[in-house]
Amino acid sequence: MNNFKVARLLNASCRFYCTEIQKVKPPHIPVMANETLKYLKPSPGDTIIDMTFGAGGHTKKILEAVPDVKIFALDRDITAIKYAEELASQYPNQIIPLHGKFSDLPQLLKPHKIKKYSIDGILFDFGVSSMQFDTPSRGFMLSKDGPLDMRMDKLSNEPTAADVLERADERDLYHILKYYGEEKRARKIARAIVEARYCFRSLKTTHELAKFIDALYPSEGSHDGLGRFQHSATKTFQALRIFVNNELNEINHGIVIADKLLKINGRLVTISFHSLEDTIVKRHLSGNLTGTVANQLPLRYSNPGIVFESKEVIENLTQSPWLMLHKHVLLPTDEEIYENPRCRSAKMRALVKIK
Numbered sequence: 001m002n003n004f005k006v007a008r009l010l011n012a013s014c015r016f017y018c019t020e021i022q023k024v025k026p027p028h029i030p031v032m033a034n035e036t037l038k039y040l041k042p043s044p045g046d047t048i049i050d051m052t053f054g055a056g057g058h059t060k061k062i063l064e065a066v067p068d069v070k071i072f073a074l075d076r077d078i079t080a081i082k083y084a085e086e087l088a089s090q091y092p093n094q095i096i097p098l099h100g101k102f103s104d105l106p107q108l109l110k111p112h113k114i115k116k117y118s119i120d121g122i123l124f125d126f127g128v129s130s131m132q133f134d135t136p137s138r139g140f141m142l143s144k145d146g147p148l149d150m151r152m153d154k155l156s157n158e159p160t161a162a163d164v165l166e167r168a169d170e171r172d173l174y175h176i177l178k179y180y181g182e183e184k185r186a187r188k189i190a191r192a193i194v195e196a197r198y199c200f201r202s203l204k205t206t207h208e209l210a211k212f213i214d215a216l217y218p219s220e221g222s223h224d225g226l227g228r229f230q231h232s233a234t235k236t237f238q239a240l241r242i243f244v245n246n247e248l249n250e251i252n253h254g255i256v257i258a259d260k261l262l263k264i265n266g267r268l269v270t271i272s273f274h275s276l277e278d279t280i281v282k283r284h285l286s287g288n289l290t291g292t293v294a295n296q297l298p299l300r301y302s303n304p305g306i307v308f309e310s311k312e313v314i315e316n317l318t319q320s321p322w323l324m325l326h327k328h329v330l331l332p333t334d335e336e337i338y339e340n341p342r343c344r345s346a347k348m349r350a351l352v353k354i355k
Contacts, residue, residue: 030057031125031271031343032332037065039325039350040269044068046120049261051102051254053080054129056087063091072112074098074105076153076245079131101153102254109261119261126251127273128152128241130342136206142237145207150241161240162204170194180248180276181239185217189236192216209233238274248276255284259321259353268322268351278329278347285351287320322351 030036042048042062046069050059053073062069073084073095084097098108132138136146138154139161148162159167168176170190177186196203196212203209213233242248258268272278330348337344 029130029340029343030061031340031346032330032336032348033058033061035330035348035350036123036269036271037061039348040121040123040267042066042069042121046070047114047118048072048121048123049074049105049119050123051105051258052123052125052129053084053097054125055080055131056083058123058125059084059087059095063094070094070096072096072098072109072114074100074102074108076101076156077129077132078153078155080129102250102257105254105257105261114261116260117263117266119266120263121267121269122258122262124251124254124268124270126247126271126277133342139206140237140241142206142210142231142233145205148204148206148209148240150237150244152245158244161244164240164244165193165203165209166197176243177236177239179239180242181235181237182276183235183239189213189216206237209236242276248280251277251280255281259284262353264353264355266353267325268353270349270351272347272349273345278349281349285320285322285324285349319355321353321355323354325350325352 036058040048040062042065044066046066048062048069049072050056050062051074053059053075054077056073059071059073062071071094073081073087075081075084075097076099078099081097081099084095088095088097096112098105100108128140132152133141134144136144137149139146139149148160148165150161151158164176165173170193173190173193174186177183177189183189192212193203201212203212210231210233213236214231217232219230219232255268255270262268270281272281330350332340332343332346
């Protein structure tokens with residue numbers, strides 16, 4: 001057999017192998033799964049809350065390691081709840097799907113008679129799941145064209161990202177981009193978006209917004225703090241997503257709720273993907289919460305309908321009830337980043353409740 005035929009056979013084999021791998025590839029790869037198990041430390045009979053169920057990657061790892069546990073699977077995405085229901089059918093009386101936001105959790109737990117200080121472990125995996133990113137109709141990813149939605153809960157009546165771009169005034173847009181996207185060019189971008197309305201310029205899809213920002217500030221040569229290529233619209237997309245889903249205030253409420261639910265010596269594991277998320281966790285860890293909220297925006301930028309007694313609770317905090325279980329923030333290994341590049345910015349903090 002000549003070299004040409006050998007090469008053709010090898011190429012065909014490689015294509016078949018890659019196709020088979022794609023067929024079995026899960027919709028979401030759990031980030032830092034081994035570290036999660038190590039620090040969450042589940043034991044038989046434990047009750048755990050997975051606050052960001054997604055496609056169930058972390059929950060499945062917990063069940064594989066310790067089958068005799070009960071897990072409340074919370075998520076605001078109805079697609080994730082369907083995954084949770086499928087998993088619940090495989091593990092009867094062990095998986096309890098809960099559809100809602102972090103701030104909805106107290107009400108969602110009432111029918112299950114869950115009392116304060118009764119939970120053994122709580123896991124947060126902040127941000128957007130891979131299945132949300134990879135679905136163009138959700139509007140999260142600028143490289144895939146779709147409607148500018150960005151709502152994690154598509155069943156909600158909250159405004160979409162396109163609604164925000166169409167209705168918010170220049171001052172509001174500036175604050176959203178500056179604080180949620182940490183965009184240095186926030187003022188100019190906000191002004192350009194408002195001016196585009198008068199020119200009847202459409203900004204209703206991800207590609208329309210990405211091209212609009214790129215025309216203002218071409219992406220060529222743009223890199224983030226880690227030296228990675230960054231599209232000029234990346235921070236704008238991040239800012240809109242965080243604002244639409246009220247993510248920072250939800251994280252803040254979620255950790256306050258975790259404090260009320262965890263037993264003494266109960267464990268809290270958080271996985272964040274940018275500094276805004278991690279800063280909230282650090283504030284709770286240090287107890288530096290008196291007289292502040294999760295972000296510096298005025299109250300007009302938070303939805304009053306989702307407040308979970310946060311003002312009263314936070315103002316009464318004088319010392320942190322948390323102790324970190326490791327010296328420095330935990331990062332994914334080089335091997336995991338190679339297998340799952342989306343985890344490269346992940347930061348894990350594992351805390352134990354001490355009072």
